[in-house]
Amino acid sequence: MKIQSLEDLNAIRRTYAKQIYAPEGIRINIGMASCGIAAGARAALNRAQEAFRGNATIQIRQTGCIGFCEQEPLVEILAADKPRIMYKKIQEDKIVEVIEGYLAGDFKTHKKWILGQMKDPRSLLEDEIENPLAAIRPVDGIPFMEEAPFYSAQIKVAMRNCGYIDPDRIEEYFARKGYVAFLQALKKNNPQEIIETIKASGLRGRGGGGFPTGIKWATCAKHHGNRYIICNADEGDPGAYMDRSVLEGDPHSVIEGMLIAALGIGSSQGYIYVRNEYPLAVKRLVTAIKQAKSYGLLGENIAGTDFSFNINISTGAGAFVCGESTALMASLEGKVGRPRAKYVHTVEKGFRESPSNLNNVETYANVPAIMLKGADWYTSMGTARSKGTKVFSLVGKINNTGLVEVPMGISLRDIIFKIGGGIPKKKKFKAVQTGGPSGGCIPEQFLDLPVDFDELAKVGSIMGSGGMIVMDQDTCMVDLARYFVDFLKDESCGQCNPCREGLKQMLKILTDICQGNGKEGDIELLEEIGAMMQKFSLCGLGTSAPNPVLTSILYFRDEYEAHIQDKKCPAGVCKPLFHYEIDADACTGCGVCAKKCPQGAVSGEKKKAHSIDQGKCIKCGICYEGCKFDAIRIC
Amino acid sequence: MNEAAMMETPDAIDYMELDTIIETEYGLSRENLIMILQAIQKRYNYLPKPALTYLATKISLPMSQIYGVATFYSTFSLEPRGRNIISVCLGTACHVRGGAKIHEKLENMFQITDGQTTADHRFTLESVRCIGCCSLGPVIKINEDMHSRIQTDALEKILAQYE
Numbered sequence A: 001m002k003i004q005s006l007e008d009l010n011a012i013r014r015t016y017a018k019q020i021y022a023p024e025g026i027r028i029n030i031g032m033a034s035c036g037i038a039a040g041a042r043a044a045l046n047r048a049q050e051a052f053r054g055n056a057t058i059q060i061r062q063t064g065c066i067g068f069c070e071q072e073p074l075v076e077i078l079a080a081d082k083p084r085i086m087y088k089k090i091q092e093d094k095i096v097e098v099i100e101g102y103l104a105g106d107f108k109t110h111k112k113w114i115l116g117q118m119k120d121p122r123s124l125l126e127d128e129i130e131n132p133l134a135a136i137r138p139v140d141g142i143p144f145m146e147e148a149p150f151y152s153a154q155i156k157v158a159m160r161n162c163g164y165i166d167p168d169r170i171e172e173y174f175a176r177k178g179y180v181a182f183l184q185a186l187k188k189n190n191p192q193e194i195i196e197t198i199k200a201s202g203l204r205g206r207g208g209g210g211f212p213t214g215i216k217w218a219t220c221a222k223h224h225g226n227r228y229i230i231c232n233a234d235e236g237d238p239g240a241y242m243d244r245s246v247l248e249g250d251p252h253s254v255i256e257g258m259l260i261a262a263l264g265i266g267s268s269q270g271y272i273y274v275r276n277e278y279p280l281a282v283k284r285l286v287t288a289i290k291q292a293k294s295y296g297l298l299g300e301n302i303a304g305t306d307f308s309f310n311i312n313i314s315t316g317a318g319a320f321v322c323g324e325s326t327a328l329m330a331s332l333e334g335k336v337g338r339p340r341a342k343y344v345h346t347v348e349k350g351f352r353e354s355p356s357n358l359n360n361v362e363t364y365a366n367v368p369a370i371m372l373k374g375a376d377w378y379t380s381m382g383t384a385r386s387k388g389t390k391v392f393s394l395v396g397k398i399n400n401t402g403l404v405e406v407p408m409g410i411s412l413r414d415i416i417f418k419i420g421g422g423i424p425k426k427k428k429f430k431a432v433q434t435g436g437p438s439g440g441c442i443p444e445q446f447l448d449l450p451v452d453f454d455e456l457a458k459v460g461s462i463m464g465s466g467g468m469i470v471m472d473q474d475t476c477m478v479d480l481a482r483y484f485v486d487f488l489k490d491e492s493c494g495q496c497n498p499c500r501e502g503l504k505q506m507l508k509i510l511t512d513i514c515q516g517n518g519k520e521g522d523i524e525l526l527e528e529i530g531a532m533m534q535k536f537s538l539c540g541l542g543t544s545a546p547n548p549v550l551t552s553i554l555y556f557r558d559e560y561e562a563h564i565q566d567k568k569c570p571a572g573v574c575k576p577l578f579h580y581e582i583d584a585d586a587c588t589g590c591g592v593c594a595k596k597c598p599q600g601a602v603s604g605e606k607k608k609a610h611s612i613d614q615g616k617c618i619k620c621g622i623c624y625e626g627c628k629f630d631a632i633r634i635c
Numbered sequence B: 001m002n003e004a005a006m007m008e009t010p011d012a013i014d015y016m017e018l019d020t021i022i023e024t025e026y027g028l029s030r031e032n033l034i035m036i037l038q039a040i041q042k043r044y045n046y047l048p049k050p051a052l053t054y055l056a057t058k059i060s061l062p063m064s065q066i067y068g069v070a071t072f073y074s075t076f077s078l079e080p081r082g083r084n085i086i087s088v089c090l091g092t093a094c095h096v097r098g099g100a101k102i103h104e105k106l107e108n109m110f111q112i113t114d115g116q117t118t119a120d121h122r123f124t125l126e127s128v129r130c131i132g133c134c135s136l137g138p139v140i141k142i143n144e145d146m147h148s149r150i151q152t153d154a155l156e157k158i159l160a161q162y163e
C-alpha cells in the first residue's frame, strides 16, 4: 500500500498501536541490539520461540536497546490487562520460567530478576493519546522504571523509540507517530518554514562540532546543483555507540529526519555512510529503506506529490578520519579518505562536487520530534546556547554502563554518580574523558560543570559525539594519553606534516615516559608540539589530536612527574614503573592470590601473610583484582 | 605474515563470480570500489592479487589507485588470513577495562603478534578500535560472534569452540 495522506497513516497507526501497547495475549520485547545479542539475547529469543511455538497468544518481538546495557539481556513483557514488567539479565536458562511466571500473574517468584515496571510507555510525541497503562493496577513492591535513578533524569528525544518497537517493522514506527512530522511538512510547510523551525530550535550538530543545524541547511539550500543529504554514521570515537543504538533500534527516525532535511534543502538523493564494524545497523537500515519504499515514503512522487527522494547506504572500511566531512565524501566516491582544506565548504561543493548537507545520526533523529512539537518545546530544554538533549555512552569504570539521554545543562556529577551509580568496587573517581581522541580528561574539580558545548570547551575538552569514559584510580593518565596518541598516529591520513610527524614524536616521548625513560623537559616538549599541531594541521583530526595529552598534563602533571622523576607509575599500569607487594597487616592468608597467580609467584602458609616472588611476577594484576582484603599494594 | 601462510597456494579465483559482484551488484561503478573490495574480501577472506588485477581492468582504474584504497582502509588485508578471525577490541572503553591484557594473553598463547596468523591457519589475531559494545567491555569478536566481559582465564574455553 502506498500512503497518500495523513489519514492513511493514522489508520495504520491505530491498528499497530494496539499491538505495541495492548496486545491480545502477551507481547515479549527482547532487546536485540548488538549489545543485547552479545549478552545472550539471541539464544534467549530462540529458546522462547521454541518453547511457545504454535501459541498464537504469545508474540515474541525483537526491539532495540533501551540503554541499560549493564543489565542485558533485557526482556519486557506486557499485555492488554496486565502491568508492563522489565526483567533483567535474562539468559536462555531463565526466559521460559520468567514468561510462565508472568502468564500466571506471579510477580513474586522472579522478583530478583525484575528491573522494574513501567508507568507510562508513550513517547513524548504521543501526548494526545491516553496512557495505555492508566487503567492497570501496578504490582505492589516493584519499583517504577521511570523513578529509578538511572532513568529519572533522562528525557528521550533521539532515542524515543529505542526498546519500544521492533525496528524491522515500519508499522510499529508508525504506531509511535512516525512519519507524521514528515507528511505534515510535505503537505503543509514550504522549505523556508522547515529551515526556520530547525533554526529556531537551536539544534546543534551532534557529531562533535556542534554547528547549528538550521544554518547549515539554509546555506546548503542557497547553493545550486544536485544537492545531497548525507548522514554521518561513521561513529569513530572508540567508546561511543549512540549512533549504532539509534540505527539498530529506530532506523526510521533517521530516515524521516533525512526526508525532512531533503524537503527543506531541496534534494532528491541521500546517502548514509555507516562504519563497517556495524553490520547489524546496516542490515536494519536496508530493511527500513525497503519498507519505507513499499509504503511510498521513499522513491518517486512521494505521497502523490512531485517530491522524490531515495537513500543509498555506503559502508566505510575502518578509517577514523573518514568521519571528517571532506574525507567522508571522498570515501563515498570510492576514493582514499583524505581530508582537503575547506576553502570551499562541503555545503557548496562536497560529494561529486555538489552542494552536500552532512549531519550526524543523532542530529537527524531529533528532527522529526522538533517538527512535531515545535521549536519552543525544544528550546525549553537545555542551556542558553545548547538546546535539547544529548545521548551519552556512559562506559569505563562505572556501575551503570549504558546509554543515557539527558537534557543539556545537567552536571557531570549527576550523570556519573546519580544516573551512572558511581564507581564500582568503592574505588575513587579520577577523571572522565569526553569527546574521544579529540577531547580531553576532566578531573574531579569540574564535576559540577553543566554539560553544554561551550562549558566543556572552557576546560579544554569537547562535548564530542557523546562518548563518556569514566576512569578510576587504577587508570594511568600518561598511559591514557599515550593510548590516544597511538590511536591517532595509526589513523592520521599522513598528508600534512604537523599531524603526521607531531603524533609520531609525541608517541615516542610518551612511550619513553611510560617505560621509565622520561627526561626533564619532556613535558614542555609535548606542550610545544601540541601547540604547533593545533595551529598548523589541515583537518580537525590533527588540530584536536593534542587535546588528550594537553588536558592530562594540565590536570595530572604530578602523574607525569612521578613517571619522569621518581620512575613510578602511581596507578600501577606502566609495568616497568611499579611492582606489587602484599601488605602483611592486611593479608589474612586466605590463599586466593596464590591459587590464581599464573606464574606461581605468590607463596605463604595458610592463614599467614603471603608474599610475592618479584623474579617470577609478570605484573598481570590478577592478584590485585582478586584480593578481597585490599592487601595487594602498588609500590 | 608468517611463512606457513605465505606458502599456501592461493585460492583459485572464480571470475564469473567476480563479474557478478562487480557488474551485477555494483554496476561497474568506481564509486563503489570500497564496497566491491569488501565483497571480494568477504568471499576470499583477503584481497587476492589476481582478483584486484581483474577488477582494475573491469572498472578501468589504475592498479596503483586500487592498492591505494586497499592499503588506506584498515579492514582490508592483502594477505590470506586464518579460518577464524579474532578481533580484540582496544577501543577506549575496553582499554580502561583491560582489553590490552586480553590481547597480550592471546599473543602469548599463539606466539604471534597483532595481524598475524597461526601456523595451522586456525586463527588470525587482529585488534580493532571499538565495535560498539563498549558497555560490555572488554569485548572480543570471533568471526561474527561477540564475546563480552572477557576475563583472561576464560579465553581457552571460548577459543575451543572454533576449529
Ligand SMILES: Cc1cc2nc3c(=O)[nH]c(=O)nc-3n(C[C@H](O)[C@H](O)[C@H](O)COP(=O)(O)O)c2cc1C
Pocket: A204, A205, A206, A207, A208, A209, A210, A211, A213, A232, A233, A234, A235, A236, A237, A320, A321, A322, A323, A324, A325, A358, A359, A360, A361, A363, A465, A539, A540, A541
Ligand atoms: C577526525 C574527525 C572525525 C569525525 N568523526 C565523526 C563521526 O564519526 N561521526 C560524526 O557524526 N561526525 C564526525 N566528525 C564531525 C564531522 O566532520 C561533521 O562535523 C559532522 O558529521 C556534521 O554533522 P552534525 O553537524 O550533525 O554534527 C568528525 C570530525 C573529524 C575532524
Ligand code: SF4
Pocket: A321, A338, A339, A491, A492, A493, A494, A495, A496, A497, A499, A500, A537, A538, A539, A540, A541, A542, A543
Ligand atoms: S591533520 Fe592529520 S588527518 Fe588531517 S589532513 Fe593532516 S595528516 Fe591528514
Ligand code: FES
Pocket: A238, A239, A240, B089, B090, B091, B092, B093, B094, B095, B129, B130, B131, B132, B133, B134, B135, B137, B139
Ligand atoms: S571500546 Fe570496545 S567495544 Fe567500544
